[in-house]
Amino acid sequence: MQNLTIKRIEQIDALRGFALFGIIMTHMFEGYLASMTPPQYLGFNIVYPLDRFAQVVIQNLFVGKFYAIFSMLFGLSFYLILDQKKGSSSLKFIWRLVLLFLIGFIHHIHYRGDFLTVYAVFGFALIFFRKVPDKIILILGLFLAFNGPSMVTNSISLLQKSRQETVQIIKETKNIAFNNSENNPVTQANAYFDLILKGEYRKLLVSNSTTGFYNKYNYLKFSGRLWVIPGLFLLGLWIGRKKWHEKIDKIPLVKIISISALIGIPLTIVSYYFSKPTNTEIIHYVGSIAKDASNIFMPLLYIVIFLYFFKLSSTNKIVSQLIPVGKMGLTTYVLQSAFGIFIFYGLGLGLLLQLSGTVALGLGFVFFIIQILFCKWWFSKYRFGPLEWLWRSGTNGRWQSFKITEIQKIE
Incomplete structure (x- = not known):
């Protein structure tokens, strides 16, 4: 019985390590920018023809996929930490999330792409679902994970054509003033890009601790992750309740x-072809639905393939x-950002x-291999x-x- 428990934990850690591999590869290709790329720098990482191919692979097979795995594992960890231990205190779990937010905050002011602060905030919501029936958790989790709220609002917007045209006229009227405003996303992106290039440490900390949080919220809202992440948490909790990990x-x-x-591969293909800038609004709408759905089915595909190889x-x-990389997931993630x-x-x-972009991917791959070796050595001593x-x-x-201790080594 003890061996089965160890195996179960190892599978979870290995999956977490796999997710961290996809995360570093995604961020390395993007140059750890975590911000809108200014128009004059678009394609800054496309130098060779191979970079264009790498871009297609990363955008369609990596972006949104591996963080989904990591998010579901967070929900599963909630079950393992809080629900599996009799007498576990919700207050203790809340304190654990507060500490995670503090760690994430330090990480965020250096790299605004941090998701530890996001996980800590959304993690509080899990407390309220501790005793909610499995069926409700599954239904709500699926609705949110598939970005249901955004799908509903986008559908309503498409049906309100006249209102959209009015809003567009207003936007065009204010366009000149907006372009000269400091709140213009392009202006903000230029300022942040300049900070990164110049390496002004103090200004970077100030920017990330102020504007950075506002931009992160806007990104979560625009991308739909404001709903998707809590949905993935709930699905991970549901998986734990059903004891699939056992x-x-x-x-x-x-x-x-x-x-x-x-299901996942055709959805990814539809998302790729329907998301091109030259497409009509309705095609973009279908493409966004396909993209959200592929960000569920493709991670599922990755998970089951990985578990099959593990078996x-x-x-x-x-x-x-x-396994060691996933076991040291928090440290591994922060070290990747530092790199x-x-x-x-x-x-x-x-x-x-x-x-x-391709060279950056190569560097990321090499560093991840180093992390595997480092984590393996670390756990031989600590x-x-x-x-x-x-x-x-x-x-x-x-x-x-x-x-x-020497006794623990023998065991």
Whole structure:
């Protein structure tokens, strides 16, 4: 029975490590910009023909996919931490989220693409679903994960043609004044891009701790992640309630792979072709629905394929290398941001406008391999990752045992 528990935890950690691989590859290709690219710098990472291909791959097979896996695992972790332990205190979990927000805040003021603060804020909502019936959690989780609220509002907007035309006239009337305003997104993007290139540390901290949070909220709202992330949390909670993580051997992985591929791949293709700027508004609308749906089915496809490889004896040893990375997920994620800032920002090497997207992907891949080796070495000596240890110690209100003793090594 003990071996089954260890295996279950290893699968979760390995999946988390897999998600972190996709996250660093996405952010490396984007130059760890986490902001709108100014018009004059569009395509700054497209240097070689191969970069154009890499862009298509990243935008369609990476963006929105791996963070979805990470988000579902967060909801599952909520179940494992709070609901699986008898007598667990909601207040303790809230304190844990407060500490996560503080860690995320420090991370955010250096890299505004941080999602730790977002997870901490949305994580509070999970407390209210602790005793909600499974059926409601599943229905609401699916509605939010598929970006249902945005779909509803976009549908209403399409039906109100006359109102849209009126709004458009008003926008065009104010266009000149808006372009000269400091609130213009292009103006803000230029200012932030300039901060990154110049490496003005103090100004960067001020910008990220003020405008950065406002821009993050706007991005969450515009992209639909304001709804999608809580939905993914709820789906992860539902998976925990159903104890799928304990019954992986009984899950028909091959069947789910076939179904998710038959649905997810066509949706991704539709999203790609329907999202082009030259398309009409209605085609864009269909493309946005396809994109939101593909961001559910493709992560599902990735998860079941990964679990299938984890299950096979011939590939288990390879995918198991991701276990230490996932076990040290918080530290791994923050170190990835530190690496990206060092490579691209003026604070470090300042290579944002000098690296092609493909070269950046290569650097990200090499650094991730280094992280695998580092995490494997680290856990041969220590019980927790550095940030995980601080987080756990703060949560429990006392310093946790850090080093592995000789007895623990033997066990």
